[in-house]
Amino acid sequence: MEKKLVSFIVAGDPNIEATLRFMRALSRYSDIIELGIPFSDPMADGETIQKANVRALKGGMRISKVFDIIREFRRYSNTPVVVMTYYNPVFNMGVENFVRRLKEAGGNGLIVVDLPVEEAGDYLSICRRYNIGTVFLAAPNTPEERLRKIDRACSLFLYLVSLYGTTGVREDISNLAINFLKRAKRICKNPIYVGFGISRKEHARRFIEAGADGVVVGSAYVKIIERYGDSEETVRKLEEKCKELKEGVLEGSKNTFLRR
Amino acid sequence: MRFGEYGGQYVPEVLKPPLKELEKAYKEYRDDPEFREELDYYLKNYAGRETPLYFAKNLTEKIGGAKIYLKREDLLLGGAHKINNSIGQALLAKKMGKTRLIAETGAGEHGLSTAMAGALFKMKTRIYMGTVDMERQKLNVYKMKLHGAEVYPVDSGSKTLKDAINEALRDWVETFEYTHYLIGSVVGPHPYPTMVRDFQSVIGREAKRQILEIEGRLPDCIVACVGGGSNAIGIFHEFIDYREVRLIGVEAAGEGLDTDRHAATLLRGRKGILHGMYSYFLQDEDGQIKTTHSISAGLDYPGVGPEHAYLKDIGRVEYVGVTDKEALNAFLELSRVEGIIPALESSHALAYAMKIAKEMDREEIIIVNLSGRGDKDLHTVMKYVEF
Ligand SMILES: Cc1ncc(COP(=O)(O)O)c(C=O)c1O
Numbered sequence: 001m002e003k004k005l006v007s008f009i010v011a012g013d014p015n016i017e018a019t020l021r022f023m024r025a026l027s028r029y030s031d032i033i034e035l036g037i038p039f040s041d042p043m044a045d046g047e048t049i050q051k052a053n054v055r056a057l058k059g060g061m062r063i064s065k066v067f068d069i070i071r072e073f074r075r076y077s078n079t080p081v082v083v084m085t086y087y088n089p090v091f092n093m094g095v096e097n098f099v100r101r102l103k104e105a106g107g108n109g110l111i112v113v114d115l116p117v118e119e120a121g122d123y124l125s126i127c128r129r130y131n132i133g134t135v136f137l138a139a140p141n142t143p144e145e146r147l148r149k150i151d152r153a154c155s156l157f158l159y160l161v162s163l164y165g166t167t168g169v170r171e172d173i174s175n176l177a178i179n180f181l182k183r184a185k186r187i188c189k190n191p192i193y194v195g196f197g198i199s200r201k202e203h204a205r206r207f208i209e210a211g212a213d214g215v216v217v218g219s220a221y222v223k224i225i226e227r228y229g230d231s232e233e234t235v236r237k238l239e240e241k242c243k244e245l246k247e248g249v250l251e252g253s254k255n256t257f258l259r260r
Numbered sequence: 261m262r263f264g265e266y267g268g269q270y271v272p273e274v275l276k277p278p279l280k281e282l283e284k285a286y287k288e289y290r291d292d293p294e295f296r297e298e299l300d301y302y303l304k305n306y307a308g309r310e311t312p313l314y315f316a317k318n319l320t321e322k323i324g325g326a327k328i329y330l331k332r333e334d335l336l337l338g339g340a341h342k343i344n345n346s347i348g349q350a351l352l353a354k355k356m357g358k359t360r361l362i363a364e365t366g367a368g369e370h371g372l373s374t375a376m377a378g379a380l381f382k383m384k385t386r387i388y389m390g391t392v393d394m395e396r397q398k399l400n401v402y403k404m405k406l407h408g409a410e411v412y413p414v415d416s417g418s419k420t421l422k423d424a425i426n427e428a429l430r431d432w433v434e435t436f437e438y439t440h441y442l443i444g445s446v447v448g449p450h451p452y453p454t455m456v457r458d459f460q461s462v463i464g465r466e467a468k469r470q471i472l473e474i475e476g477r478l479p480d481c482i483v484a485c486v487g488g489g490s491n492a493i494g495i496f497h498e499f500i501d502y503r504e505v506r507l508i509g510v511e512a513a514g515e516g517l518d519t520d521r522h523a524a525t526l527l528r529g530r531k532g533i534l535h536g537m538y539s540y541f542l543q544d545e546d547g548q549i550k551t552t553h554s555i556s557a558g559l560d561y562p563g564v565g566p567e568h569a570y571l572k573d574i575g576r577v578e579y580v581g582v583t584d585k586e587a588l589n590a591f592l593e594l595s596r597v598e599g600i601i602p603a604l605e606s607s608h609a610l611a612y613a614m615k616i617a618k619e620m621d622r623e624e625i626i627i628v629n630l631s632g633r634g635d636k637d638l639h640t641v642m643k644y645v646e647f
Contacts, residue, residue: 039548040417040548040549040550041417041422041423041426041534041535041549042426043272043425043426043429043430043535044272044430044433046430050416054416057548062546063546063547086533087270087533088532088533088534088541088543088547088549089546089547089548090547091531091532091533091547092530092532092543092545092546092547093547113272114270114271114272114533114536115270116269116270116271116273116276118269119268119269119270136273137272137273138273139272139273139274141274141277141278142273142276142277143277146276150273161272161273161274164274164433164434164435164436164437165430165433165434166430166433166434
């Protein structure tokens with residue numbers, strides 16, 4: 001199966017029109033766009049994405065506008081869109097209402113960072129009913145039995161957190177991550193995408209070589225948005241970064257193929 | 261694991277195993293006689309338990325209604341009830357083999373008591389504190405540093421307690437292998453709300469024994485302030501089954517419940533999920549958590565412990581609001597007539613007790629949980645009152 005690149009940005013950072021331009025740029029080399037819903041208290045995020053949340057909320061971003069963005073994006077792109085959010089905005093809108101509106105807008109999947117499988121009973125059946133793909137996260141300290149449970153709850157892919165920490169760019173990738181990936185590959189039925197800390201071609205290549213089915217990149221893009229704001233420069237740099245990462249993914253998959 | 265529908269464990273996946281480890285350790289040590297003995301030893305000889313139940317005679321006479329008793333948590337080491345929980349959790353963390361403590365703090369009282377526990381048990385300690393709170397609680401920041409703790413300024417969001425919790429959680433996600441996150445109130449994911457309640461319920465056990473000794477009967481009413489809710493649950497817990505005892509939790513009404521500047525979560529909030537728990541939160545139409553306001557940093561939090569959400573729903577506890585102004589008046593009144601300077605947090609409870617005492621009989625009894633002393637608040641009060 002083809003290896004995937006998932007590219008994350010925060011919806012409304014710094015405004016809706018810019019987000020649409022950024023999504024368009026990223027969709028040239030990405031297989032999936034992951035759109036973050038800005039939240040007042042993003043406790044699983046590092047500084048880079050926290051600041052993006054603040055920019056988006058200051059720019060007047062509202063939850064309902066996330067659906068507008070996806071609807072607009074759908075007019076010219078088929079690239080799947082997965083929404084990443086904290087649970088409170090979803091709960092507040094009503095899970096069913098949220099999922100239905102996401103589906104109607106053309107969304108494909110949902111990740112709720114702070115909703116563990118134990119608390120996700122109703123959520124899962126609603127997502128299934130509306131044919132919205134589910135993604136749950138697993139971490140290097142997730143025990144085997146639990147990993148199986150998480151795997152069963154996923155329908156799109158399993159999101160493997162590569163480290164102990166929050167989102168954010170890291171210099172290197174750890175053995176912890178590689179070993180965990182290998183363990184997860186043995187156990188899980190879903191495709192496994194690795195995320196957190198990936199920012200370079202080299203990182204992407206190595207995770208794919210180690211067996212990942214995809215990589216998720218966020219802070220590396222968000223840093224560009226932070227630096228260059230709503231500008232053509234940002235669009236160009238996002239595209240460049242995305243292309244670089246995609247090359248890493250492709251090289252990695254070629255190498256795995258050759259090795260077999 | 262739940263209080264009615266409230267509570268739960270809404271956390272990123274990385275935190276599930278450390279929470280499980282904590283739950284297991286807590287279950288194991290909770291009823292361990294040796295652990296209990298050690299905890300009691302430190303509570304008595306280090307922190308200064310038991311605390312008196314003091315009949316506030318002057319205040320009672322001045323108001324001319326029900327008898328007002330004060331549960332003197334303000335006399336504990338550090339000047340607040342927070343030490344009951346900090347020693348309990350630090351001791352547990354030690355047993356679990358953790359070498360580092362982290363905590364969030366608003367008023368600085370929990371940070372301070374955790375810094376003390378860190379010094380006592382020789383553990384590295386870092387306290388997360390919003391920069392707004394660092395400004396209004398300067399003295400406590402200095403004290404924490406005296407005890408060797410690092411005070412980490414949090415400059416995100418509203419720069420108060422909720423943001424300090426976010427930052428502490430981010431730390432814990434990275435460091436859980438050797439770090440215990442010592443949460444300071446009955447909030448957060450399971451098992452914290454239960455564990456913190458258990459460590460604080462010593463307040464109610466003592467108060468019950470004391471009032472039976474002094475008055476030969478249970479009180480008619482108990483009043484406590486509610487930030488996250490730990491001092492309130494601490495004194496209520498022992499009395500929950502005595503339906504005849506009226507329990508009143510006082511939230512911070514700030515500049516008024518009909519303004520946007522208050523922290524009255526149970527009175528004005530809605531159900532939601534934050535900081536690992538399903539409870540009530542002050543939030544906007546989109547589910548974004550609101551910035552709160554209270555004159556007292558310790559009540560300046562947009563959430564509340566899940567057990568309080570449950571106790572409100574079943575009607576066992578009444579929740580009311582007291583404004584900044586009313587709290588300040590109570591602060592001044594107690595200082596003047598009894599020679600006791602209460603914490604601004606506790607002044608909220610006191611203000612409400614003074615209000616209802618007037619309408620009660622002279623034979624009736626109110627216990628106010630005087631959760632802390634006000635030295636830390638002088639900096640704030642000086643801005644309002646000049647001599
Ligand atoms: C003296 C005092 N009382 C009350 C509180 C509020 O916390 P809780 O509601 O958990 O008792 C604080 C918190 O900092 C405090 O310092």
